[in-house]
Amino acid sequence: MTKSIAIFGSAFNPPSLGHKSVLERLKHFDQVLLLPSFAHAWGKVMLDYSARCELVEAFISDIGQKNLTLSRLEEEMAIGDESITTYAVLVELQKRYPNASLTFVVGPDNFLKFSQFYQAEQILSKWQVLACPETVNIRSTVIRDKIVKKSDISHLTTPKVATLLSEEKRFVFK
Numbered sequence: 001m002t003k004s005i006a007i008f009g010s011a012f013n014p015p016s017l018g019h020k021s022v023l024e025r026l027k028h029f030d031q032v033l034l035l036p037s038f039a040h041a042w043g044k045v046m047l048d049y050s051a052r053c054e055l056v057e058a059f060i061s062d063i064g065q066k067n068l069t070l071s072r073l074e075e076e077m078a079i080g081d082e083s084i085t086t087y088a089v090l091v092e093l094q095k096r097y098p099n100a101s102l103t104f105v106v107g108p109d110n111f112l113k114f115s116q117f118y119q120a121e122q123i124l125s126k127w128q129v130l131a132c133p134e135t136v137n138i139r140s141t142v143i144r145d146k147i148v149k150k151s152d153i154s155h156l157t158t159p160k161v162a163t164l165l166s167e168e169k170r171f172v173f174k
Helices: 017-026 049-063 073-077 086-096 108-116 120-126 140-148 159-167
Strands: 004-010 031-036 068-070 101-106 128-131
Touching: 004 017, 004 086, 017 031, 017 049, 031 049, 031 073, 049 068, 049 159, 073 086, 086 101, 086 120, 101 108, 108 120, 140 159
Parallel strands: 004 031, 004 101, 031 068, 101 128
Antiparallel strands: none
16 A cells, blocks of 8 residues: 655744644645755745754644654755755655655645746646645744734644743744
């Protein structure tokens, strides 16, 4: 039987309950790779990559969904601060999992821009693409804004992520 792998790429800057609402609908996959962006394709300023990976690990722990795995593939592939294309990621993942069926999961913001992705037509011809909008409308931007204003974020993300963001001085948003 072919292993089914979903790839959910995001800035995870930071992970939110919106992200969680997508992941909850991916339980039917054998594995779901949470793939933080190493560098943002459209120049978005993000927390340090390692810090975001730490937040994703806490997020996965809180969710407790057995098929979730942090993937640091973009870090492995990175050359300097250049962004890594979705196409390059999928090619590399297909090499690593040659017998797996790969599905790239996009949220509503990326779904509307999908035609701008590098090799969008190639992606659509070689792999499955699943548009999976959040069912909980909580964006990372709202969390960042509340942190800057020193407001409570416990209702916007998972408990461990909220604690890390509230207590750690190294997670600084401007």
